[in-house]
Amino acid sequence: xxxxxxxxxxxxxxxxxxxxxxxxxxxxxxxxxxxxxxxxxxxxxxxxxxxxxxxxxxxxxxxxxxxxxxxxxxxxxxxxxxxxxxxxxxxxxxxxxxxxxxxxxxxxxxxxxxxxxxxxxxxxxxxxxxxxxxxxxxxxxxxxxxxxxxxxxxxxxxxxxxxxxxxxxxxxxxxxxxxxxxxxxxxxxxxxxxxxxxxxxxxxxxxxxxxxxxxxxxxxxxxxxxxxxxxxxxxxxxxxxxxxxxxxxxxxxxxxxxxxxxxxxxxxxxxxxxxxxxxxxxxxxxxxxxxxxxxxxxxxxxxxxx
Amino acid sequence: xxxxxxxxxxxxxxxxxxxxxxxxxxxxxxxxxxxxxxxxxxxxxxxxxxxxxxxxxxxxxxxxxxxxxxxxxxxxxxxxxxxxxxxxxxxxxxxxxxxxxxxxxxxxxxxxxxxxxxxxxxxxxxxxxxxxxxxxxxxxxxxxxxxxxxxxxxxxxxxxxxxxxxxxxxxxxxxxxxxxxxxxxxxxxxxxxxxxxxxxxxxxxxxxxxxxxxxxxxxxxxxxxxxxxxxxxxxxxxxxxxxxxxxxxxxxxxxxxxxxxxxxxxxxxxxxxxxxxxxxxxxxxxxxxxxxxxxxxxxxxxxxxx
Numbered sequence: 001x002x003x004x005x006x007x008x009x010x011x012x013x014x015x016x017x018x019x020x021x022x023x024x025x026x027x028x029x030x031x032x033x034x035x036x037x038x039x040x041x042x043x044x045x046x047x048x049x050x051x052x053x054x055x056x057x058x059x060x061x062x063x064x065x066x067x068x069x070x071x072x073x074x075x076x077x078x079x080x081x082x083x084x085x086x087x088x089x090x091x092x093x094x095x096x097x098x099x100x101x102x103x104x105x106x107x108x109x110x111x112x113x114x115x116x117x118x119x120x121x122x123x124x125x126x127x128x129x130x131x132x133x134x135x136x137x138x139x140x141x142x143x144x145x146x147x148x149x150x151x152x153x154x155x156x157x158x159x160x161x162x163x164x165x166x167x168x169x170x171x172x173x174x175x176x177x178x179x180x181x182x183x184x185x186x187x188x189x190x191x192x193x194x195x196x197x198x199x200x201x202x203x204x205x206x207x208x209x210x211x212x213x214x215x216x217x218x219x220x221x222x223x224x225x226x227x228x229x230x231x232x233x234x235x236x237x238x239x240x241x242x243x244x245x246x247x248x249x250x251x252x253x254x255x256x257x258x259x260x261x262x263x264x265x266x267x268x269x270x271x272x273x274x275x276x277x278x279x280x281x282x283x284x285x286x287x288x289x290x291x292x293x294x295x296x297x298x299x300x301x302x303x304x305x306x
Numbered sequence: 307x308x309x310x311x312x313x314x315x316x317x318x319x320x321x322x323x324x325x326x327x328x329x330x331x332x333x334x335x336x337x338x339x340x341x342x343x344x345x346x347x348x349x350x351x352x353x354x355x356x357x358x359x360x361x362x363x364x365x366x367x368x369x370x371x372x373x374x375x376x377x378x379x380x381x382x383x384x385x386x387x388x389x390x391x392x393x394x395x396x397x398x399x400x401x402x403x404x405x406x407x408x409x410x411x412x413x414x415x416x417x418x419x420x421x422x423x424x425x426x427x428x429x430x431x432x433x434x435x436x437x438x439x440x441x442x443x444x445x446x447x448x449x450x451x452x453x454x455x456x457x458x459x460x461x462x463x464x465x466x467x468x469x470x471x472x473x474x475x476x477x478x479x480x481x482x483x484x485x486x487x488x489x490x491x492x493x494x495x496x497x498x499x500x501x502x503x504x505x506x507x508x509x510x511x512x513x514x515x516x517x518x519x520x521x522x523x524x525x526x527x528x529x530x531x532x533x534x535x536x537x538x539x540x541x542x543x544x545x546x547x548x549x550x551x552x553x554x555x556x557x558x559x560x561x562x563x564x565x566x567x568x569x570x571x572x573x574x575x576x577x578x579x580x581x582x583x584x585x586x587x588x589x590x591x592x593x594x595x596x597x598x599x600x601x602x603x604x605x606x607x608x609x610x611x612x
Contacts, residue, residue, distance in 0.1 A: 142550025244448025
């Protein structure tokens with residue numbers, strides 16, 4: 001049975017027809033617009049040739065999975081938006097709605113680990129730091145569907161104020177803005193290749209540029225990812241000591257730093273976490289980043305009564 | 307069906323016959339000795355009049371539940387000790403072995419919340435800070451049975467070195483020694499009632515004495531518990547943002563500080579955690595502390611194939 005998966009983000013809507021083995025046909029994307037019905041109609045149109053029995057949607061925001069509504073999405077500017085009804089009207093099929101990081105986690109469970117592990121944590125490393133927790137092969141939603149706010153664990157109790165209201169969340173230090181802020185501090189007194197790549201305009205620094213410089217063996221760039229990796233390692237150690245997962249999958253734009261991020265993160269985790277669970281856990285970077293949301297949304301609609 | 311529950315700690319072995327409604331008959335305790343077989347024989351002897359079909363044991367240490375062995379217990383000085391075989395020889399019944407904090411968590415699920423909630427976290431506040439996670443009404447063990455090391459999440463990344471090898475674990479700040487260290491610092495320049503209670507001998511400070519002083523409205527004592535509570539609140543916020551539980555149960559010696567600890571902890575949690583999950587979660591102090599391990603060990607043996 002194929003399922004249509006739709007991943008609604010702040011700039012793009014990705015979609016594709018997902019088969020029961022996790023492969024995706026007709027994977028494509030359109031720009032996000034506020035006219036959701038028009039977007040759904042266009043997706044329906046371009047997937048006409050494919051048969052699917054259900055539609056699984058994931059959205060960047062706080063989702064009430066039972067009611068099928070988006071409680072709040074600052075990125076999409078939605079509040080209590082009944083996306084399930086909007087989708088039902090267009091597709092005339094059962095609709096399931098999930099948070100995007102939760103869907104990505106289930107996508108990682110399907111694509112990166114072929115469902116071989118029962119307990120998995122996925123961390124999405126981007127502008128925000130999010131994630132999801134798979135327990136016993138099922139998505140763990142918690143009591144109000146809010147579980148998995150991994151980026152809002154506290155790193156520095158009296159640290160930088162976070163948009164969530166807390167102080168010192170991991171997201172402030174290892175999210176996109178945290179990486180940029182650290183890079184700006186680091187290159188000020190250095191002769192780094194990063195400066196050449198941005199033509200001396202410090203406001204043009206991005207995590208991607210830091211990675212490009214690291215690949216050219218720029219010492220400052222490697223140091224930036226090493227520091228970020230060490231902070232990520234504290235977070236990994238927290239997760240390992242609390243939840244003892246079999247695997248942790250990293251995804252999102254920042255995970256493209258690859259070994260520059262992964263190696264120091266795992267080293268710091270092993271330094272900090274208990275021996276038995278930290279030797280057991282595999283920490284990997286997803287090889288299926290583009291598809292995670294679409295595939296996860298589709299698979300979660302399969303496991304949910306609609 | 308009644309089950310014999312046995313809770314083996316560093317100084318005492320508690321036991322009792324647990325009925326299917328969680329009530330305990332013949333609850334008693336004996337001193338811990340290294341001659342486990344002698345202890346089991348004595349327990350068998352004193353519970354002769356009661357019928358039970360299984361024996362559930364919990365132990366302060368790292369337990370391999372599948373093999374029924376204690377991998378490591380620094381308190382009891384055991385390493386790879388086959389406690390299941392030792393118990394089988396005496397009781398001639400199916401035996402299940404658990405970690406004591408995990409058993410206490412399941413005990414809290416049975417006794418404090420009458421199994422009304424699917425997702426519960428229990429935190430044991432004593433010399434060590436431990437705990438357990440109940441997901442979907444079942445004990446969550448993780449991939450090597452190591453889940454629930456709540457006290458070894460990091461509070462201060464470059465903080466006090468912990469016995470576990472990490473730096474800055476919550477246990478170092480809000481465990482028994484952390485409370486005593488804070489109390490010693492706080493009373494040095496103060497005219498606190500604590501000083502009277504210990505006859506000026508600063509080495510006699512205990513958390514219990516701080517609570518006695520707090521009950522007499524001693525300002526310093528109240529401040530000590532408020533500071534400890536705030537740190538506990540950071541930990542609670544981490545758990546709420548990550549796992550979105552319906553209830554968090556506090557138990558262990560330090561939880562006897564009651565409102566002096568609970569009120570600032572919950573206030574700090576609400577300040578830090580996401581609104582929806584922090585409004586939903588109930589944080590309570592267990593009313594069944596003495597029985598949690600025995601009842602949890604008994605109930606977990608019921609849910610485990612033996």
